[in-house]
Amino acid sequence: MTKQRQVDQHIGELLSGLLDGELTQQQRQMVKLHCEGCAECSENLESLRVLRKRIGDAALSEVGEDKWREHMNDKRVETPRSIGWILFIGGLLVVAGIAVSAFLFSDEIHIGMKFLIIAIYGGLATLLYSVLRQRLIERKTDKYKDVEI
Numbered sequence: 639m640t641k642q643r644q645v646d647q648h649i650g651e652l653l654s655g656l657l658d659g660e661l662t663q664q665q666r667q668m669v670k671l672h673c674e675g676c677a678e679c680s681e682n683l684e685s686l687r688v689l690r691k692r693i694g695d696a697a698l699s700e701v702g703e704d705k706w707r708e709h710m711n712d713k714r715v716e717t718p719r720s721i722g723w724i725l726f727i728g729g730l731l732v733v734a735g736i737a738v739s740a741f742l743f744s745d746e747i748h749i750g751m752k753f754l755i756i757a758i759y760g761g762l763a764t765l766l767y768s769v770l771r772q773r774l775i776e777r778k779t780d781k782y783k784d785v786e787i
């Protein structure tokens with residue numbers, strides 16, 4: 639497309655380019671000159687500009703709503719879930735501790751049984767530790783994902 643041809647014609651396809659900031663300095667100048675002498679293209683440019691702004695606003699408010707929902711999900715779901723986990727694990731550890739010490743300090747229980755109990759609770763503690771560690775790693779990974787997006 640030569641410069642001469644564009645000046646003679648309406649510049650409809652350049653209008654959106656102008657709004658997108660895709661035009662060269664020369665093209666912008668040409669659009670400006672054309673719009674000064676052409677009411678039709680001038681009006682088109684204005685209505686395009688209004689349309690773009692509306693779309694932009696709609697997109698922004700949609701994003702805002704998503705963020706808001708995410709935020710609410712975090713507060714409504716994640717925090718009680720975390721508290722639930724802490725209470726559950728904490729309670730379990732207390733009960734386990736009481737049970738283990740009751741067994742260990744009881745004279746009526748055979749030493750072999752004591753070792754068995756230690757093995758069971760030791761294994762349970764190791765499992766809990768690995769689950770917690772896994773969750774911490776997953777959280778760190780999630781944070782990385784958030785940053786990347």
Ligand SMILES: [Zn+2]
Nearest residue numbers: 648649676679
């Ligand atoms: Zn025109």
